[in-house]
Amino acid sequence: MNNATTIQDRQLTITRxxxxxxxxxxxxxxxxxxxxxxxxxxxxxxxxxxxxxxxGGMYRACIRSPEGTDYWMQGIYREIIEPERIVFTFAWEDENSQPKHETLVTVTFEEQGNKTLMTFQQAIFESIESRDSHNTGWSECFDRLATYLTAF
Known part of the structure; x- marks a missing residue:
């Protein structure tokens, strides 16, 4: 089996x-x-x-699974253009709070009448499996985001 992947294979794009x-x-x-x-x-x-x-500002967050496992993430904001675009690095932390493999996330927001077309891009993953795991995780986040926005 050939494990070689292209850079395109290790990029994720989600549009909502x-x-x-x-x-x-x-x-x-x-x-x-x-x-x-x-x-x-x-x-x-x-x-x-x-x-x-x-x-240049940093973020750090921790999410807890239903089973009680904590997952820490961190990154640095590279670009902020309100209300159009956010660019930041993303890395999970190891047990010593050190960043593991880093990816770059770009989120753009485009007006569509009273709605917003959000395009989320993240790259470059270490593997297709990692990309697919993030696709599942972010897709569920964005489901939660859509529900959260109905509260306003």
Whole structure:
């Protein structure tokens, strides 16, 4: 079996049309009190979330699985263009709070009337399996995000 993959194979793109104005979608991505409410796959809870949303600022968050396992993530904001675009690094932490493999995430927000077309891109994963795992996790996050936005 050939394990070689192309760079394109190790990129993830998810697009969602959200029933909320762009300014609100941007807000819930950039304020910890909102971000922590929808971060994590289905049935996960956010138990910690720190965000310094500015170029060069760091974020760190922890999500807890239904079984009680904690997953810490961290990264640095590379670009913030309100309310259009957020670019940041993403890495899971090891047991010593050190970042593991780092990817780059770009999220864009495009007005579609009173709705927002959100495009999420993350790359470059170590493997197709890692990409697919993130696809599942982020897709469930975005389901939670869509539900959370209905509260406004």
């Amino acid at each position: 049309l959200l029933d909320a104005p762009r300014s609100l979608v941007f807000k819930v991505w950039t304020q910890p009190e909102h971000f922590s409410r929808w971060l994590g796959p289905k049935d996960f809870t956010t138990i910690g979330c720190q965000m310094n949303v500015q170029v």
